[in-house]
Amino acid sequence: MRGLYLVTPNWNDTDRLLAATEAALRGGAAMVQYRNKEADDALRREQGAALLALCRRHRRPLVINDHMDLCLRLDAEGVHLGASDLALADARALLGPGKIVGASCYGDPGLAQAAQVAGATYVAFGGFYPSLVKKYDFVTPPSLLEAARTFLTVPIVVIGGMTPANAAPLVARGAGMVAAITAVYGDPEPEEAARRFAALFGVAG
């Protein structure tokens, strides 16, 4: 688990979503999360299935945000869960040992420790920087990463306002993956945007 972790925007135009996601995969995105907070059930199923087919063609894992039911229905590679979602231990029990269970830990090392014990595949910290997508009361300080690395064995994902420039010091401090929405989907050339993130990890897209 290393590289750009692409998270999808709230786009209801599936063709547009697929085109930009495919461009970012060509640019070297390592993993994709389907996150559309505005879709209804039918659209979520349609977009989830289409993204899974796309990711399989590119041999990249697809993780579903929030919706365990959709993950099970599609047999996607895993789920990402936050504090108000399904409990991590329940998710691990439902999915079994082979699937990805990602955990939001905000700026809280205690949550990360508990997530690791509950069977999380990776822990995500953030938001680190101002985001156009999500507002947070608490800004995660980069110094948290050094502290977290002392007890974490699972990979660390960083999220929130990521750009290749501001993510670089977080990668230097131990982040294994950088999760981004706007810096890729908001760029007129998502392939090039993804390539700039991939370069942080020495990956050529």
Ligand SMILES: Cc1ncc(COP(=O)(O)OP(=O)(O)O)c(N)n1
């Ligand atoms: C990689 C990654 N990190 C954090 C989040 C945020 O999850 P959550 O706190 O559950 O908030 P929503 O994304 O559901 O609004 C994430 N999705 N992915």
Ligand SMILES: Cc1ncsc1CCOP(=O)(O)O
């Ligand atoms: C889902 C989520 N969780 C914390 S920040 C964030 C949004 C990330 O989007 P962007 O990369 O555009 O800031």
Ligand SMILES: [Mg+2]
């Ligand atoms: Mg959530």
